[in-house]
Amino acid sequence: MTKGTQADVNPDLKKERLKCNFNIQEVTFIIDGGKDKTLQRKKIEDVALNIAASIDEVPEECLNLKERYDNAVRKSCVYSNIVKNELLEITGLEALGSPGLRRTADAFFKDVSPFMLHLGMFVPTIIGQCTPEQQAHWLPKALEMQIIGAYAQTELGHGTFIRGLETTATYDPATEEFVLHSPTLTSTKWWAGGLGNTANHCIVVAQLYTKGQCHGTHPFIVPIRDLDTHEPFPGVKVGDVGIRMGFNTADNGFLRFNQYRIPRENMMMKNAKVMKDGTYVKVARHEKLTYGTMVFVRVTLVMEAAFNLAKAATIAVRYSAVRRQSQPKPGEPEPQILDYPTQQHKLFICIATAHALQLTGLWLWRTFEAVLADMRKGDTDSLPELHALSSCLKAVSTSDSAALIEQCRFACGGHGYMLSSNLPLLYSFVTATRTYEGDYTVLLLQTARFLVKAWEQAESGKVLTPTVAYLACAAAKEKVVWSDSVDGMIRSFQAVAAGKIAACAENIKRLTKTGTSLEDAWQLSTVRLVAASEAHCRAMICQAYWHEVTRLTASCSASVKIVMEQLATLYLVYWALETTGDLLRYSTICESELNKLQLKYEELLALIRPNAVGLVDAFDFRDEILHSTLGAYDGRVYERLMEEALKSPLNETSVQSSFHKYIRPLAKGKL
Ligand SMILES: CCCCCCCC(=O)SCCNC(=O)CCNC(=O)[C@H](O)C(C)(C)COP(=O)(O)OP(=O)(O)OC[C@H]1O[C@@H](n2cnc3c(N)ncnc32)[C@H](O)[C@@H]1OP(=O)(O)O
Numbered sequence: 001m002t003k004g005t006q007a008d009v010n011p012d013l014k015k016e017r018l019k020c021n022f023n024i025q026e027v028t029f030i031i032d033g034g035k036d037k038t039l040q041r042k043k044i045e046d047v048a049l050n051i052a053a054s055i056d057e058v059p060e061e062c063l064n065l066k067e068r069y070d071n072a073v074r075k076s077c078v079y080s081n082i083v084k085n086e087l088l089e090i091t092g093l094e095a096l097g098s099p100g101l102r103r104t105a106d107a108f109f110k111d112v113s114p115f116m117l118h119l120g121m122f123v124p125t126i127i128g129q130c131t132p133e134q135q136a137h138w139l140p141k142a143l144e145m146q147i148i149g150a151y152a153q154t155e156l157g158h159g160t161f162i163r164g165l166e167t168t169a170t171y172d173p174a175t176e177e178f179v180l181h182s183p184t185l186t187s188t189k190w191w192a193g194g195l196g197n198t199a200n201h202c203i204v205v206a207q208l209y210t211k212g213q214c215h216g217t218h219p220f221i222v223p224i225r226d227l228d229t230h231e232p233f234p235g236v237k238v239g240d241v242g243i244r245m246g247f248n249t250a251d252n253g254f255l256r257f258n259q260y261r262i263p264r265e266n267m268m269m270k271n272a273k274v275m276k277d278g279t280y281v282k283v284a285r286h287e288k289l290t291y292g293t294m295v296f297v298r299v300t301l302v303m304e305a306a307f308n309l310a311k312a313a314t315i316a317v318r319y320s321a322v323r324r325q326s327q328p329k330p331g332e333p334e335p336q337i338l339d340y341p342t343q344q345h346k347l348f349i350c351i352a353t354a355h356a357l358q359l360t361g362l363w364l365w366r367t368f369e370a371v372l373a374d375m376r377k378g379d380t381d382s383l384p385e386l387h388a389l390s391s392c393l394k395a396v397s398t399s400d401s402a403a404l405i406e407q408c409r410f411a412c413g414g415h416g417y418m419l420s421s422n423l424p425l426l427y428s429f430v431t432a433t434r435t436y437e438g439d440y441t442v443l444l445l446q447t448a449r450f451l452v453k454a455w456e457q458a459e460s461g462k463v464l465t466p467t468v469a470y471l472a473c474a475a476a477k478e479k480v481v482w483s484d485s486v487d488g489m490i491r492s493f494q495a496v497a498a499g500k501i502a503a504c505a506e507n508i509k510r511l512t513k514t515g516t517s518l519e520d521a522w523q524l525s526t527v528r529l530v531a532a533s534e535a536h537c538r539a540m541i542c543q544a545y546w547h548e549v550t551r552l553t554a555s556c557s558a559s560v561k562i563v564m565e566q567l568a569t570l571y572l573v574y575w576a577l578e579t580t581g582d583l584l585r586y587s588t589i590c591e592s593e594l595n596k597l598q599l600k601y602e603e604l605l606a607l608i609r610p611n612a613v614g615l616v617d618a619f620d621f622r623d624e625i626l627h628s629t630l631g632a633y634d635g636r637v638y639e640r641l642m643e644e645a646l647k648s649p650l651n652e653t654s655v656q657s658s659f660h661k662y663i664r665p666l667a668k669g670k671l
Pocket residue numbers: 116117120121151153154159160161162163193288289291292294295297383384387436437438439442446449450
């Protein structure tokens with residue numbers, strides 16, 4: 001964080017920091033995943049950010065579209081050089097998507113880097129979908145930035161339904177090449193980040209045809225532009241998809257092929273091969289291993305959601321400590337808006353959710369690594385559970401994060417609407433994460449498939465996998481006895497999830513018994529299935545969050561343990577109050593217990609209040625990463641707002657040319 005001198009710090013923020021009663025650094029270590037991770041992150045930030053290239057003289061948002069893109073490419077190149085020459089040495093290859101690198105990149109771009117998909121999906125797909133020989137060929141080139149890649153799966157006509165993609169890759173044994181073709185308008189690849197103008201290579205997901213037979217979608221590495229001239233190759237049509245709500249520096253692109261040929265070896269062959277004579281050989285032991293990059297990215301998106309929400313919470317809490325408004329008691333000074341319980345209600349759940357998602361995200365990452373290790377030994381048994389887990393966690397974390405970032409903007413009143421607060425850009429970025437890498441509803445329905453099967457196993461007394469083990473108790477169909485202890489609340493959330501899953505399974509059974517097809521019965525139950533999946537995910541987050549807090553604070557100082565437990569309890573109570581209807585239905589909770597719960601919530605807000613600024617300081621964001629007039633460490637909110645306003649191109653002259661062209665002629669009746 002950029003602390004400046006104490007003398008520069010807003011006096012209210014200074015007082016807030018004196019009030020903080022826990023060791024901030026210890027909480028930072030927990031959030032980063034350990035002291036070593038914090039030190040590594042700081043080292044990365046020091047190396048990358050102590051150069052001026054990350055700083056824009058004119059704010060990014062004041063440039064026109066083309067200037068913004070060019071500036072983003074310039075900074076991407078500077079940043080890539082730093083990653084390649086210095087940072088990978090510190091982190092190692094496995095840390096490519098690591099929070100340290102991710103955070104640092106954000107200092108360079110307010111919006112999104114045109115290289116984001118290169119490191120975010122192109123390189124991970126080479127690692128996950130190529131044979132060792134193919135990796136040896138492509139990976140060094142990609143890491144050295146000799147080639148720049150995008151990931152083109154989605155088409156104009158299909159994003160969700162991958163099996164419906166229309167781009168074809170037809171094998172020609174005569175030349176040992178694949179012929180890529182876009183047979184219809186809707187088969188045009190659409191959306192891939194970095195594809196429009198930046199990438200010279202692209203991973204293309206296409207329907208594989210050989211010996212006259214279609215074998216479904218497979219990934220191919222496709223050179224699309226000449227490395228020297230950057231001109232698209234004949235047979236390739238590529239461009240930008242047009243202006244978007246956010247991501248405008250990420251040149252999301254379209255791509256069409258006209259009978260375009262690539263060598264056979266450019267098929268990514270870890271999971272399936274086409275031999276020289278055109279024989280198709282399946283290598284993978286699981287049908288869906290070609291979807292592996294998506295699972296990887298979904299896992300990382302949970303921490304991405306936490307990270308962006310933590311930024312928004314830092315901005316809004318610091319601003320709320322500086323901002324004073326209204327006069328609830330006559331004759332007394334205007335309070336800091338952070339003193340209003342309604343403001344605490346808006347903001348403390350954001351801090352708690354950032355913790356919940358970060359700790360759940362770290363746990364999910366470890367689960368992912370364990371499944372990967374199993375798969376390296378040829379065991380794919382735990383893949384369905386990982387898919388179910390990563391699908392619902394990606395959906396709920398990105399959705400919660402987007403909603404709460406918007407809440408942070410509301411909490412900052414008018415100034416939150418300024419782009420210089422960075423809250424609008426954060427929102428436009430995070431709301432896209434709810435859609436990409438699998439839409440919210442679609443992913444919850446994927447988890448629901450797993451849950452309904454698990455319910456059937458529970459009913460028949462079979463052993464259940466860990467994340468659904470709670471269904472075994474629920475199969476007894478008794479209402480759970482409510483208790484406002486942490487364990488009691490988690491049990492009740494599980495009872496709600498189990499009750500909803502059971503209701504879905506029963507509904508499907510009832511419909512099929514009366515002659516409805518299984519597919520139709522499923523569709524007729526999807527509104528409930530999404531709700532059941534969401535309830536399951538919430539119960540899982542509550543359990544993982546509490547479990548991790550208990551584990552990680554076991555050796556911490558008492559004050560850190562207290563504040564971490566207060567936040568985690570706040571998260572649980574908040575969600576109990578948000579879902580009272582469900583609790584009344586599936587637990588024994590009654591009105592007096594609900595009133596008690598409301599009181600407990602209000603007490604927690606008051607307990608957390610003195611530590612609020614300390615808690616957001618513990619996220620440890622440097623000002624360069626926050627990019628916010630409202631959220632900087634020193635709290636010079638009004639000065640920064642004025643400084644940024646003066647950078648607007650509309651302030652370069654005192655009179656705009658449009659006055660002479662239009663306004664004056666209008667006034668004179670000469671227009
Ligand atoms: C830095 C990063 C920035 C990222 C920027 C954004 C980049 C992108 O957006 S790239 C494009 C991402 N696109 C998507 O995510 C598309 C979403 N759609 C999908 O994932 C799938 O097509 C999906 C899952 C909806 C449906 O797939 P489909 O092949 O039709 O499977 P479906 O028939 O529903 O299910 C078949 C079985 O496969 C299983 N399955 C599906 N996906 C997976 C998976 N990934 N892993 C394991 N199993 C899976 C299902 O659970 C199901 O199992 P069962 O039959 O036992 O219940």
